[in-house]
Amino acid sequence: MDIWFVISNAIVLATIYGTLAIGISITWSSLGLLNLGYGFVFAFSGYGAWLTAQYISPWGGAVLAGGILSGALCGVLINALAFIPIHDKPNFTMRGMIATLAINLIGTQALLWWFGPRSKSLPPIFGYWKVSLGDLVLTGDKIGSVVTAILMLVIVLRWMQSSRRGLEIRAMMMNPHAASIVGIGVRQTSFFVMSITGALAGLAAVLLSNTYYISPFGGLTPMIKGVSIALCGGLGSVRGAVIAAIILGFNEAITNVTIGGRYVLITQFLLIIAILLVRPRGIAGLLDRAREA
Amino acid sequence: MSETNEVKWRNPLAVWPGGKEIEELPTNAWHSHQDVWRARRESKTKLYPVGRLRYWYKFAGHGGRLWSRMRYWPTRRRVLDVRGEYNRKTLQREKTVADRRPIYWLLCLAALAIAPLLAPSNMQYTLLVAGATFGIYAAINLCWNLVIGIGGIFSLATYSIVGTSAFITAYLSIQYGFSWWMLAPIGAVVGLLFGAVIAFPATRLDGFYYALLTLGLNELCRVYFTTSSEFGGSNGGLYGADSYIPDSWSSDHQLLLGYYACFGLMLAALFLHRFVGGRRIGRLLRMAPEKREAFAEATGVDFRRARVWIFLIYAAALGFIGGFYVTNFGGVSFSIFSFDAVLLGLAMLVIGGIGRPEGAVAGTLIVVFLDKVMLGLGPLRLVLVGLIALLVVLYLRNGLFGIKTQFRAWRDKKKSEHRSTRAEKGGEMLPEEATETDDKGIVYARRFDKMTRDHLKTLVSPEIIEEHRVTLNGQHSDALERLLIYFRTREQVEKYGILNVVPFKNYRIVAFSGHKGVPPRLVEDRIYPSYDAACHGVFLRRVQDLLES
Structure with missing residues (x-):
């Protein structure tokens, strides 16, 4: 229980939750959809990775790919069910949120019905090796998680900055109305957005599989953490999500060490309330730039 | 354009001596010029008696x-x-x-009141338990509706308030022996305190930010209560609290008492909804929905104060319900904090329609029926609830009770679409043009002209053209006379004239420009040998113009 252990834990948690939070954040700012079906995407991609490990190959890379692909697939499914039919209808924001919640309910119950309530675990993805730096011992799992998550995020963000699709998505994040006027198709772009955010959730599901085992309702806690981070960082801001992920990750690690694991959510909640009372749109959100959905 | 040559026109001038007048010519059968008018007045759409008028007794x-x-x-x-x-x-x-609506409410509440007497005896236990659950959940949803539908605060903290109050009252009852009648008021106080804490951010945050925040609150409560030692993490809840149902009664009577107590709780929640939503505070809040706060503020509505008030009322009422929950079931389990409880509650509200008490009650009835009565379906019943909620959200704007308004709006849209496809132009003004025109006489003149032309088109036939060729001047049949009168009264623009190139030998047809200083133009290369032939040529051109218009 030294300070380096705390910091390394904080970094691991922050990167993985940050991945989830950025997914939620991008979905909200580009589509105006509050994807509360993220828990289902998480659980679904966990089962996808598990099936890959069972039937295709237990090799780490294949399992990761299975999780990411099934996450993207699930994102597309949610998009087709909850975004495409109602994105131009009145009262979309609330209806979209409730539709994703309903999909979450249906999906998790269907997973429960199909796979049963027993949780599944994945084979180790990064092996069992360790690195010692002075008195700090880093397991392969930690390093692998951090590196993979950061790599994936960098790839996604680079893609969003350099490709034409990414340009379209960023245009929609800035001003969806103007983007549609200059000819960016909301529907086709939405599929890319949702598959990418789904893939991020899938990655997080595989990386977190040894903290939260794969179960039908296992996606709930990660989703709530992701939502909290996205909210705290400011919905729609990638930078804010990263900052918030670091702050909340440290909060979680410090609370674990000082007062105990029971109080993690309480301190986190109080911290978020404090931040939101000072900045109601989150750390990096601007008040007047709120999305008028 | 009749094919039968039966009809003849008799020239009245033929009886006069010395004339070279033709006695008889074939012509059209007469028909009324009012036929056009009648055909126009006639509706071409099929009319159904249902739904077009509002029938009131x-x-x-x-x-x-x-x-x-x-x-x-x-x-x-x-x-x-x-x-x-x-x-x-x-x-x-x-x-x-x-x-x-009051009549329907009364009938439905009366039906609920006598429902236990009508329940089939083999289902009695299930139905009465489900009925008691329905009463409690309907009360919770009515309070929730106050905040979401009327207050415009998208709070998902409902079940965390109920659960916290239930756990604290159950703990007090078990540990310190508080009797059952104290639990609900204590619960109200607990709820009020809890509400006061979380009402704080509600004043600063917008709807969806608040929803996300309270989503986390629920998880917080669940983790806190399941991991704490006081609230008994081992047996899945806290049981053994004092209940208002006497143990000495038979189980049937206990069930009935529970049912009617929960029914009474629902009635109380309905009264609360009526008296909060329908009075001053409700009106203030309806004045200041989301994104229109600035307007409300400018007109002097202190909507923040009203929101805090309604939030506190909501929290206290939910706390009361939490205390009642404990006295009714003798305890509370951790499942009240589960995410599915929130989802089911939201599904209840959404299915009925957010913002209406009847929606909250009807949605609760549907979901509780599926969840507690159709037990044979297993996990599929929650899938079914989710599917219903999804379909309602995708297809309905405001739940089942919004169908009427939505249907009316859809029908009006379809009606106007059909109307616009029916409107034929033909020189007549479209509604948009008509409203823009200052001289409304033009609108009617064009309409009259259109109908006149419609009638005249029916008069053109080979017989009439032949008649005009034969008898250029003098008396004409009725049909030809009508055509000629119409042609003669046209305006100067594009009117035809005859140009005499070589007298008695060479005639050509010109069209007048209608403008001073602009000479007529030649309309064709044809040269007519006589004046009469040229006159007939003009007639043929006019007939063609008429048929083409």
């Missing part, structure tokens, strides 16, 4: 009791919103019930 009024009205005693509210009016035709006094 008219009660007979009584002149002597014109102003005596039934009112709720302490208030000036009418029991029923009855509109009195005079029938315009019979001049008799009549009454119309303008708002029939």
Whole structure:
């Protein structure tokens, strides 16, 4: 229980939750959809990775790919069910949120019905090796998680900055109305957005599989953490999500060490309330730039 | 353009001596010029008697009791919103019930009140337990509706307030022996305190930010209560609290008592909804929905204060319900904090329609029926609830009770679409043009012209053209006369004239420009040998123009 252990834990948690939070954040700012079906995407991609490990190959890379692909697939499914039919209808924001919640309910119950309530675990993805730096011992799992998550995020963000699709998505994040006027198709772009955010959730599901085992309702806690981070960082801001992920990750690690694991959510909640009372749109959100959905 | 040559026109001038007049010529069968008008007036759409008119039953009024009205005693509210009016035709006094919802409410509540007596005996236990659950959940949803539908605060903290209050009251009852009648008021106090804490961010945050925040709150409560040692993490909840149901009663009577107590709780929640939503605070809040706060503020509505008030009322009421929950079930389990509880509650609200008490109650009825009565379906029943909620959200704007307005809006849209496809232009003004024109006489003149032309088109036939060729001047048949009168009264623009190139030998047809200083133009290369032939040529051109218009 030294300070380096705390910091390394904080970094691991922050990167993985940050991945989830950025997914939620991008979905909200580009589509105006509050994807509360993220828990289902998480659980679904966990089962996808598990099936890959069972039937295709237990090799780490294949399992990761299975999780990411099934996450993207699930994102597309949610998009087709909850975004495409109602994105131009009145009262979309609330209806979209409730539709994703309903999909979450249906999906998790269907997973429960199909796979049963027993949780599944994945084979180790990064092996069992360790690195010692002075008195700090880093397991392969930690390093692998951090590196993979950061790599994936960098790839996604680079893609969003350099490709034409990414340009379209960023245009929609800035001003969806103007983007549609200059000819960016909301529907086709939405599929890319949702598959990418789904893939991020899938990655997080595989990386977190040894903290939260794969179960039908296992996606709930990660989703709530992701939502909290996205909210705290400011919905729609990638930078804010990263900052918030670091702050909340440290909060979680410090609370674990000082007062105990029971109080993690309480301190986190109080911290978020404090931040939101000072900045109601989150750390990096601007008040007047709120999305008028 | 009749094919039969039976009809003949007799020239009245033929009887006069010395004339070279033709005696008889074939012509059209006569038909009324009003046919066009009648055909136009006739509706081409199929009409259905259903849904096009609002049928209201008219009660007979009584002149002597014109102003005596039934009112709720302490208030000036009418029991029923009855509109009195005079029938315009019979001049008799009549009454119309303008708002029939109180009648439907009364009938449905009466049905719920006698429902236990009608339940089939083999299902009695399931149905009564489900009925008690329905009463409690309906009360919770009515309070929730106050905040989401009327207050515009998208709070998902409902079940965390109920659960916290239930756990604390159950703990007090078990540890310190508080009796059952104290639990609900204590719960209200707990809820009020809890609400006061989380009402703080509600004043600063917008709807969806608040929803996300309270989503986390639920998880917080679940983790806190399941991991704490005082609230008994081992047996899945806290049981053994004092209950208002006497142990000495038979199980049937216990069930009935539970059912009616929960029914009473629902009635109390309905009254709360009515008295909070329908009075000053509700009106203030309806004035300041999301994104229109600035306007409300500018007109002097202190919506933040009203929101905090309604939030505190909501939290206290939910705390009361939490205490009641404990006395009804003798305890509370951790499942009240589960995410599925929130989802089911939201599904109840959404299925019925957010913002209406009838929606909250009906949605609760549907979901509780699926969840607690159709037990044979297993996990599929929650899938079914989710599917219903998804379909409702995808296809309905505001739940089941919004269908009526949505259907009306859809029907009006379809009606106007059909109307616009029916409108034929033909020189007549479209509605948009007509409103833009200052001289409305033009609108009617064009319409009259259109109908005249429609009629005249039916008169053109080979016989008429032949008749014109034969008898250029003098008396004509009715059809030809009508055509000629119409042609003669046209305006100067594009009117035809005859140009005499070489006298008695060479004639050509020109069209006048209608503008001073602009010469006529030649319309064709053809050269007519005589004046009469040229006149007939003009007639043929005009007939062609008429048929093409």
